[in-house]
Amino acid sequence: MTHEELLVANALAFWNLAISRADKLFLNLTEKELDRAVAPGKNRLIYIWGHLAAVNDSLFSLMGIGQRLHPELDEVFITAPDRTAVNEISAADVKKAWTEINAKLSSEFAKMTPADWLHKHTAVSDADFVKEPLRNRMAILLTRTAHMAYHMGQAALIEKQ
């Protein structure tokens, strides 16, 4: 592999590690366990899981690599704070969405060349991208991997009890 291919492979391994850690936690919890909050008055695990699924789903449009699969997640897990959504989404449906979204992302990511990763993301204009070439798809991949880690750190507060 070339240097640029290896660097992309590093970033994808980093993403896959975050997905596998989240899988290991969330896929093994019962509905009752998913209903626990990470700290008194804070988000429940089911909310964090749905939130991560929604944010990962937003990568399709943000990277310009396809249509998102589950826009219905946003209202419940992004717009509404935990415990306030008018309509709920079941743990089974979050699990299904999470699995589908990450499988499709993985499949799309596998097709991308280093040049594809350096392509601008869709939230930056052509003019701004000329001045700020790091506002690319790779930046989205890295920051959204950290976004998973951020919430996994919160989830770990109750996992170890």
Add this chain to the structure above:
Amino acid sequence: MTHEELLVANALAFWNLAISRADKLFLNLTEKELDRAVAPGKNRLIYIWGHLAAVNDSLFSLMGIGQRLHPELDEVFITAPDRTAVNEISAADVKKAWTEINAKLSSEFAKMTPADWLHKHTAVSDADFVKEPLRNRMAILLTRTAHMAYHMGQAALIEKQ
């Protein structure tokens, strides 16, 4: 910049973003505020800050890019769980160590070429590295950036109170 240089620049911007977010939180807290736990019975902010400083300091040896600056942090912030260390380290000393460590890392990172980033880290053998070329310094950079995000997610639980 070449593709490989841009990909490295993305990873460094990712690291710098995590450092600046941690700076923004920790450098503005009083000693009393740093003494708060992120959730009942969980780590205090001062412990998380010292822990992040210690883990970042370990990158010098793990990447083979110099001598670490503050090995005294490990006993208090890695080996000992929070509130159990025999000797304490003051908030002022954590701040000094954190700032020095990150400044030196930043200075060393700035000298590294894409090939340097793809060099094996020191915790993998030559033989294993041949089989697993992603066990390189870039993997360390990415996973330790996520490590900061993991604990920043916990710290955010009280920041917003």
